[in-house]
Amino acid sequence: MTNKETLQRHLLQLDNRGYKAYKDIQGNYDFSEFTLIIDYVQGDPFASPSKFRVRVPPNIAQIPGEVFNSRSREIALRDYLTRQFDRAAHSISSKRGTGKSGMIAVTGFGQEVLERTSAFIISSNTSDIEDLGGVELRFAVGLPAGGRSILGRQAAEMLCEDIPQIVSNSLKYSHLNAAECRRHVETVEDADWLRQQLAENGLVAFVADGAILPRRSGVDNSPLLNNAVAFQAPPSLKVEFNCPNRGLISGMGIPAGITLIVGGGYHGKSTLLRAIELGVYNRIPGDGREFVVANPAAVKIRAEDGRSVAGVDISPFINHLPQGRDTAQFYTENASGSTSQAANIIEALEVGRKKKEEGRGKKEEGRGKKEEAQYFVLETQLVAISEGDLVPVLLVDEDTAATNFMIRDRRMQELIAKDKEPITPFIDKVKQLYADCGVSTILVMGGSGDYFDVADTVISMDNFQAYNVTEKAKEIAKNYSISRAAEGGETFGKITQRVPIPASLDPSRGRRDVRVKVRDVDELAFGTEEIDLGAVEQIVDSGQLRAIAAAMVYAKQQYIDGKRTLSEIIDLVMADIEAQGMDILSHFPEGDFAMFRRFELAAAINRLRSLSVFA
Ligand code: ADP
Numbered sequence: 001m002t003n004k005e006t007l008q009r010h011l012l013q014l015d016n017r018g019y020k021a022y023k024d025i026q027g028n029y030d031f032s033e034f035t036l037i038i039d040y041v042q043g044d045p046f047a048s049p050s051k052f053r054v055r056v057p058p059n060i061a062q063i064p065g066e067v068f069n070s071r072s073r074e075i076a077l078r079d080y081l082t083r084q085f086d087r088a089a090h091s092i093s094s095k096r097g098t099g100k101s102g103m104i105a106v107t108g109f110g111q112e113v114l115e116r117t118s119a120f121i122i123s124s125n126t127s128d129i130e131d132l133g134g135v136e137l138r139f140a141v142g143l144p145a146g147g148r149s150i151l152g153r154q155a156a157e158m159l160c161e162d163i164p165q166i167v168s169n170s171l172k173y174s175h176l177n178a179a180e181c182r183r184h185v186e187t188v189e190d191a192d193w194l195r196q197q198l199a200e201n202g203l204v205a206f207v208a209d210g211a212i213l214p215r216r217s218g219v220d221n222s223p224l225l226n227n228a229v230a231f232q233a234p235p236s237l238k239v240e241f242n243c244p245n246r247g248l249i250s251g252m253g254i255p256a257g258i259t260l261i262v263g264g265g266y267h268g269k270s271t272l273l274r275a276i277e278l279g280v281y282n283r284i285p286g287d288g289r290e291f292v293v294a295n296p297a298a299v300k301i302r303a304e305d306g307r308s309v310a311g312v313d314i315s316p317f318i319n320h321l322p323q324g325r326d327t328a329q330f331y332t333e334n335a336s337g338s339t340s341q342a343a344n345i346i347e348a349l350e351v352g353r354k355k356k357e358e359g360r361g362k363k364e365e366g367r368g369k370k371e372e373a374q375y376f377v378l379e380t381q382l383v384a385i386s387e388g389d390l391v392p393v394l395l396v397d398e399d400t401a402a403t404n405f406m407i408r409d410r411r412m413q414e415l416i417a418k419d420k421e422p423i424t425p426f427i428d429k430v431k432q433l434y435a436d437c438g439v440s441t442i443l444v445m446g447g448s449g450d451y452f453d454v455a456d457t458v459i460s461m462d463n464f465q466a467y468n469v470t471e472k473a474k475e476i477a478k479n480y481s482i483s484r485a486a487e488g489g490e491t492f493g494k495i496t497q498r499v500p501i502p503a504s505l506d507p508s509r510g511r512r513d514v515r516v517k518v519r520d521v522d523e524l525a526f527g528t529e530e531i532d533l534g535a536v537e538q539i540v541d542s543g544q545l546r547a548i549a550a551a552m553v554y555a556k557q558q559y560i561d562g563k564r565t566l567s568e569i570i571d572l573v574m575a576d577i578e579a580q581g582m583d584i585l586s587h588f589p590e591g592d593f594a595m596f597r598r599f600e601l602a603a604a605i606n607r608l609r610s611l612s613v614f615a
């Protein structure tokens with residue numbers, strides 16, 4: 001392996017040459033304390049930057065085993081090291097010429113602690129340093145140019161002085177703040193542990209006492225500092241857990257079933273739901289929501305008019321559309337508020353469970369008809385409250401829901417007969433969803449009391465404080481009967497599994513390379529198709545989107561064969577990633593992936609406008 005001095009000389013020799021000559025430096029270099037790996041060199045100073053890695057061996061990084069000895073801790077530590085490298089790079093790197101010259105940057109990140117491909121722990125295999133870890137860190141470099149020619153001296157400084165300095169400051173444990181690092185991994189481990197406790201305690205979410213839920217602004221996800229009212233559980237919903245690291249913690253447990261969040265406008269309803277919705281992820285210490293956790297299969301459901309829908313069976317909610325349009329296999333290029341919301345629910349249910357284990361349900365007399373339609377039902381009833389299952393929990397906010405999908409009141413039932421209204425409102429299905437499918441719902445609804453009848457728990461937000469008003473709401477429901485007719489039928493209905501047509505997912509369109517590009521967290525280019533994910537609110541990191549795009553290409557190459565259902569395909573992709581890591585999604589070491597959930601991968605595929613499925 002070439003050493004640092006050789007690289008340095010080489011860079012000085014390249015001074016003033018055309019930018020393309022940088023290509024020569026691709027390769028591995030021995031920097032004595034670590035290995036520098038140049039995987040890819042950019043074509044010009046304005047192109048996407050060059051891809052670098054450093055590998056710091058265990059005897060140099062000296063990371064103690066205790067900060068990465070569980071899966072939770074390891075993921076948290078990788079996130080922590082990414083942030084430390086970023087901090088160190090910021091304080092050292094500077095602009096050094098045209099375009100991206102001088103840039104040293106690791107992947108972007110926000111409040112969430114996600115599994116990222118920016119950093120990996122290298123465990124030692126020699127026994128004397130058994131519980132020490134090393135690090136592989138992946139980052140981007142803008143190789144310096146003046147105009148379009150190489151600035152060799154600056155490049156030599158960057159690569160041979162700055163990078164070693166950054167590595168030393170951020171990837172050697174002795175130079176890190178050990179207490180802070182510990183707090184990072186312990187916080188994440190506790191949050192993961194809390195999330196695991198939910199199901200067996202009959203809960204779908206937990207909001208810790210003292211949590212700071214509001215954010216600084218609509219564009220800044222850090223905690224609101226001034227005037228934030230800390231969360232306090234209402235006594236009757238208070239639960240306590242004894243976390244592995246921080247010990248006793250108390251807070252509000254939201255039980256499985258149907259939960260209504262009510263309260264006046266601007267009293268904090270949506271803020272609470274948003275915190276729960278992102279409680280499928282872990283957060284950094286100091287976020288304020290570190291110990292707000294939700295069932296890992298919690299899915300935000302909203303109206304999303306304008307989206308495309310590809311052959312989804314929305315018939316549990318929508319029937320008899322004008323012009324006789326089929327709702328058992330519903331296609332549209334331009335969904336309405338209600339049809340999009342119905343599709344969003346069914347799509348979540350479609351990929352919502354982990355394994356298709358048929359025949360696990362107990363056959364009951366007289367349920368023959370229900371059976372073939374609903375192996376989902378039979379199965380989820382059995383596993384709904386067990387560990388590791390992925391039966392969705394639906395989260396709905398009135399702010400982003402279609403009113404006509406949510407409610408249909410007594411008077412409207414009188415005026416517009418059921419057979420003239422294609423929509424069976426959510427209020428008439430929400431109980432069946434829970435009874436038949438084990439699907440709980442948390443619903444923010446300040447504008448209609450009709451849901452009092454179907455709710456199991458009613459939480460009111462009043463001046464940013466939560467109260468349990470279940471009994472009062474039930475009392476009101478009894479005293480002010482709305483006597484509306486239930487329109488939901490006997491059962492929820494069937495969840496139809498779709499089989500994608502391979503040709504409808506063709507990102508390359510005859511070209512060899514698939515162009516995959518992301519813009520922030522909202523848009524993904526998949527070949528020639530643009531996928532709008534602006535309404536998929538649980539995608540929080542552009543690294544997730546990059547990984548989702550790569551996973552779509554992977555799914556297409558490996559598993560979309562015209563026989564497998566969408567949920568089987570997603571099962572297989574997720575299982576591969578779990579077994580082999582996110583690196584299977586790219587040809588060479590990618591530092592910009594962040595882990596996503598099956599629901600968001602499905603969401604991207606489902607919004608591909610070219611998608612179609614077998615009839
Ligand atoms: P709602 O959905 O009930 O209308 P929001 O959740 O949108 O209300 O909150 C209204 C405003 O109050 C937002 O600007 C939000 O950031 C702020 N807010 C929410 N919760 C708190 C809190 N606990 N402390 C201080 N401000 C809060």
Ligand code: MG
Pocket residue numbers: 269270271399
């Ligand atoms: Mg609101």
